Amino acid sequence: MAKNDLDAVLERYPNASRDALIPILQDVQQELGYLSRDSVVRIGEHLNLPASKIYGVATFYNQFRFQPQGRNHIQVCRGTACHVKGSAAILDAVKRELRIEPGQTTRDGQFSLEVVACIGACGLAPVICVNGEFHAGVTTKTVGKIIDSYRRKGSPNDGSDHETT
Amino acid sequence: MITIEVNGRPIPAEKGEMLLTALRRAGIKVPTLCHIDGLNATGACRMCVVEVEGQRGLTPSCAFPVADGMKVHTHSPRAVTARKTIVELLLANHPDDCLYCNRNGNCRLQYLAEELGVRQRRFAGDRTRHHIDASSPSIVRDPGKCILCGKCVRVCEEVQRVAAIDFIGRGSKTKIGTAFDEGLNVSSCVNCGQCIAVCPTGALSEQSQVKEVLDALNDPNKIVVVQHAPAVSVTLGEEFGMAPGADVIGVMTAALRRLGFDRVFDTGFTADLTIMEEGSELVHRLTNGGRLPMLTSCSPGWIKFVETQYPDFIDNLSTCKSPQQMMGAITKTYFAEREGLNPTRIYSVSIMPCTAKKFEAGRPEMGRDGLADVDAVLTTRELASLIRMAGLNLRDLPPDTADTPFGERTTAGKLFGASGGVMEAAIRTAHYLVTGRELGDLKVESVRGFDGVKEARVQVGDLNLGVAVASGLGNASRLLDQIRAGRSDLHFIEVMTCPGGCIGGGGQPIGANADAVRARMQKLYAIDADESVRVSHHNEAVQRLYAEFLGAPLGEKSHHLLHTHYAERGVVS
Numbered sequence: 001m002a003k004n005d006l007d008a009v010l011e012r013y014p015n016a017s018r019d020a021l022i023p024i025l026q027d028v029q030q031e032l033g034y035l036s037r038d039s040v041v042r043i044g045e046h047l048n049l050p051a052s053k054i055y056g057v058a059t060f061y062n063q064f065r066f067q068p069q070g071r072n073h074i075q076v077c078r079g080t081a082c083h084v085k086g087s088a089a090i091l092d093a094v095k096r097e098l099r100i101e102p103g104q105t106t107r108d109g110q111f112s113l114e115v116v117a118c119i120g121a122c123g124l125a126p127v128i129c130v131n132g133e134f135h136a137g138v139t140t141k142t143v144g145k146i147i148d149s150y151r152r153k154g155s156p157n158d159g160s161d162h163e164t165t
Numbered sequence: 166m167i168t169i170e171v172n173g174r175p176i177p178a179e180k181g182e183m184l185l186t187a188l189r190r191a192g193i194k195v196p197t198l199c200h201i202d203g204l205n206a207t208g209a210c211r212m213c214v215v216e217v218e219g220q221r222g223l224t225p226s227c228a229f230p231v232a233d234g235m236k237v238h239t240h241s242p243r244a245v246t247a248r249k250t251i252v253e254l255l256l257a258n259h260p261d262d263c264l265y266c267n268r269n270g271n272c273r274l275q276y277l278a279e280e281l282g283v284r285q286r287r288f289a290g291d292r293t294r295h296h297i298d299a300s301s302p303s304i305v306r307d308p309g310k311c312i313l314c315g316k317c318v319r320v321c322e323e324v325q326r327v328a329a330i331d332f333i334g335r336g337s338k339t340k341i342g343t344a345f346d347e348g349l350n351v352s353s354c355v356n357c358g359q360c361i362a363v364c365p366t367g368a369l370s371e372q373s374q375v376k377e378v379l380d381a382l383n384d385p386n387k388i389v390v391v392q393h394a395p396a397v398s399v400t401l402g403e404e405f406g407m408a409p410g411a412d413v414i415g416v417m418t419a420a421l422r423r424l425g426f427d428r429v430f431d432t433g434f435t436a437d438l439t440i441m442e443e444g445s446e447l448v449h450r451l452t453n454g455g456r457l458p459m460l461t462s463c464s465p466g467w468i469k470f471v472e473t474q475y476p477d478f479i480d481n482l483s484t485c486k487s488p489q490q491m492m493g494a495i496t497k498t499y500f501a502e503r504e505g506l507n508p509t510r511i512y513s514v515s516i517m518p519c520t521a522k523k524f525e526a527g528r529p530e531m532g533r534d535g536l537a538d539v540d541a542v543l544t545t546r547e548l549a550s551l552i553r554m555a556g557l558n559l560r561d562l563p564p565d566t567a568d569t570p571f572g573e574r575t576t577a578g579k580l581f582g583a584s585g586g587v588m589e590a591a592i593r594t595a596h597y598l599v600t601g602r603e604l605g606d607l608k609v610e611s612v613r614g615f616d617g618v619k620e621a622r623v624q625v626g627d628l629n630l631g632v633a634v635a636s637g638l639g640n641a642s643r644l645l646d647q648i649r650a651g652r653s654d655l656h657f658i659e660v661m662t663c664p665g666g667c668i669g670g671g672g673q674p675i676g677a678n679a680d681a682v683r684a685r686m687q688k689l690y691a692i693d694a695d696e697s698v699r700v701s702h703h704n705e706a707v708q709r710l711y712a713e714f715l716g717a718p719l720g721e722k723s724h725h726l727l728h729t730h731y732a733e734r735g736v737v738s
C-alpha cells in the first residue's frame with residue numbers, strides 16, 4: 001500500500017552506499033511510521049545489503065520500530081531527571097500493563113510503546129507522554145489509570161488489550 | 166623470514182603475518198574463541214591475548230602483526246589470568262547445561278574452563294532468558310549458550326554470502342538473530358550448517374532425528390533401509406579418535422547392521438545414477454540448444470541459495486534430484502516392487518555429511534503419493550552418537566559389505582564427496598557418451614584440490630567444454646556474478662555449498678581444520694586410484710536398474726522419479 005512512499009524515499013538516494021542506511025531508515029520510518037518487512041527487504045536491495053544486516057543495524061538504535069504505531073502512542077521518558085525520579089519502574093509498570101516491549105504494539109492495535117531520551121519536561125519528572133499529551137509526576141500506581149483513560153476513549157469493546165504481539 | 170622471541174626462545178615468523186599464526190606454526194598453544202582460519206581477525210573475544218614487551222596492556226595475538234625481534238610472553242601470569250577472567254565472565258551468563266548439551270565433551274568453552282582451572286563461580290550474573298529456535302528442519306539455535314563470538318555471522322556472510330544472521334540489539338540485549346528476529350526457517354538460511362561447524366559452544370546444532378530413527382528401528386513392522394553418502398566413511402572414524410582420512414567403510418557397514426538397519430545401501434550407487442542422468446542431460450542441452458551453463462543440483466544448500474538470491478539461474482540448474490533423493494525414490498519403488506513390499510512399510514534413512522539434506526528430504530517437490538523419498542536424515546555426527554549409544558566399538562567390528570541392489574558404486578560415485586568429484590565423474594561419462602571411448606587415464610587433475618574455484622577446458626569429442634567447479638557459496642556467487650555480467654565461455658559448473666565439498670560439510674565431525682579436510686580429500690583420491698571400476702557408466706547394478714526398470718536415462722520413468730523443478734522464493738518469507 002505504501003509502496004510509493006517507499007519508492008519516493010529510495011529515489012532520493014540514488015546509487016547510495018551503506019553510509020546512507022541510517023538516513024534512509026529514518027526517512028522511511030518518517031513516511032510509513034515504522035519499518036515494514038517489505039521496506040527492510042527493499043532497502044536491502046537498494047543498498048545491496050542483506051535484510052539481517054539492516055535489521056541488526058536498526059535494532060542497535062532505539063528509534064526504529066517494526067510495527068505500526070497503535071491508536072494511542074505512549075512515550076516513556078528515560079532522560080536523566082526522569083531516571084533519578086524512578087522512570088525505570090514506570091517503564092516496567094507500562095510494560096506489565098500492556099504486556100509489550102518498547103517498539104511493540106498491542107495486538108489489538110490500541111497501544112504502542114516507545115522509550116525516548118529526555119523529552120525536555122524535566123520539571124515534571126517522571127513524565128510519560130501519550131499522543132502528545134504530557135502526564136507529570138507519574139507513579140507506578142497511576143500508570144494503570146492513565147492507560148485506562150485512553151482505553152476508554154478507544155472503541156467500546158476493546159477489553160482484549162492484554163493480548164500481546 | 167624474521168625472528169621473534171617467544172617465552173625466551175627464538176621462533177621464525179613471516180613478515181606481515183599475525184602473531185597467532187607464527188605461534189601456531191611453532192606449536193605454541195594460545196586459545197582462541199572468535200578466530201577463524203583464513204578470515205580477517207575481529208579481536209572480539211580477547212581469549213588469545215599475550216604480553217608483548219613494549220606494549221601497554223595485553224595484545225590479542227590474532228590481530229597483531231609480528232615485528233622482527235619482538236618479545237612475547239604467551240603464558241605470563243597476567244595473560245593467563247586475563248583469559249581465565251574472560252571465561253569466568255562468559256560463564257556468569259551461561260546456563261551450565263553441560264550434562265544435557267549436545268556439545269558436552271566437545272565444547273571450547275567447557276574445555277577452556279577446564280584448562281584454565283575454573284573451579285568456582287566468581288561472578289553471578291543475571292542469566293538472559295532466550296527462546297530456542299527450533300523452527301528450521303536443519304539447525305537448532307539455543308542463544309542461551311551463545312557467547313557472541315560472531316563466528317557464525319562471519320561464516321554465513323563472508324564464506325557463504327548468505328548473511329541469514331547478524332548481531333541484533335545492543336548492549337546486554339545483544340544477540341544473534343535473523344532479520345526481524347524470526348525463525349531460521351523463514352529466513353534466507355540455506356541450512357548448510359557451516360555455522361555449527363565453527364560455533365565453539367552448543368549454541369548451534371543440527372535438528373536431531375536420532376529419536377525418529379530409533380523408533381523406526383524398534384518398530385517390527387518397518388523395513389528400515391539406510392544409505393550413506395560418499396563423504397561419510399572417510400570422516401566417521403574421527404569421531405572415534407582415528408586420524409582424519411581414515412576410511413571406515415567396512416566397519417561402518419557392520420555397525421549399521423548391528424544397529425538394526427534391514428538394508429545398507431551406498432549413496433555412491435545413486436551418485437553413479439546421477440551421472441548417467443546428468444551426463445545425458447548435459448549432452449542433451451549441448452546438442453539441443455538448452456540453457457547453459459548447466460549447474461549441478463546435488464547440494465541442497467546451493468539449490469536454496471539459487472532460489473533466493475539467483476532466481477534468474479533456476480533454469481540453469483540440472484533437473485536431476487540429488488543422489489540422496491534418487492536413492493529414496495528408487496528404494497520406495499523399484500526396491501519395494503522387487504521385494505514385494507508395500508512402500509508404506511519402508512522407512513528410508515540417510516547418513517549425510519550435511520544438515521541441508523534434512524531440509525531437502527522434506528521439500529514438497531520430493532516423494533510421491535504422500536510418501537517421502539527419504540524419511541529421516543542423520544548427520545555423520547548423529548550416526549556416531551547412535552553407534553556410541555549402542556555400545557559398539559568401531560575398532561572391534563569385523564568389516565561388512567553393503568547390500569544388493571544399491572550397494573554397488575564406482576569410484577566416480579565415491580568422488581562426489583570432494584569438490585570437483587561430480588565434475589570429474591561427469592566428464593568421464595560424458596566423454597564416453599559422446600565418443601564411445603573412455604577418457605585417457607580418466608583423471609581430471611585440474612578440477613581436483615582445495616581451491617575455492619577451479620576451471621578447465623576439456624575436449625569431449627568435437628566439443629570443447631568450459632567447466633568450472635566452485636565450493637563455498639561465496640565462491641559460487643562470484644562465479645554467477647561474472648556470468649550475469651556477460652561471461653559466456655562456461656558450459657557446466659559444479660557447485661558444492663560447503664568449502665571443499667561434502668568432506669567439509671556442516672554435518673561432519675566438529676573441529677576439523679583445513680589439513681583434516683585435505684586428508685579426507687586425499688583418501689577419496691586414493692580410493693579412486695586403487696579400485697578398478699572408475700566410471701559411472703560401468704556400474705553394472707545401475708545398468709541393471711535401467712534394463713529392468715528405468716529404461717533409458719532421461720526416459721519417462723526417470724523423468725518421473727529422478728528429476729524435479731525448483732522455484733523462486735523470497736529472501737525472507
Ligand code: SF4
Nearest residue numbers: 262263266272366367
Ligand atoms: S555450550 Fe559448552 S559449556 Fe555450555 S552447556 Fe554446552 S557443553 Fe556446557
Ligand code: SF4
Nearest residue numbers: 321354355357358360
Ligand atoms: S546454516 Fe548456513 S546459511 Fe544457515 S545460518 Fe548457518 S551458515 Fe548461514
Ligand code: SF4
Nearest residue numbers: 311312314315317364
Ligand atoms: S552462535 Fe556460536 S558461533 Fe554464533 S556467536 Fe554464538 S557462540 Fe559464536
Ligand code: FES
Nearest residue numbers: 197208210211227
Ligand atoms: S581469537 Fe583473538 S580476539 Fe578472539
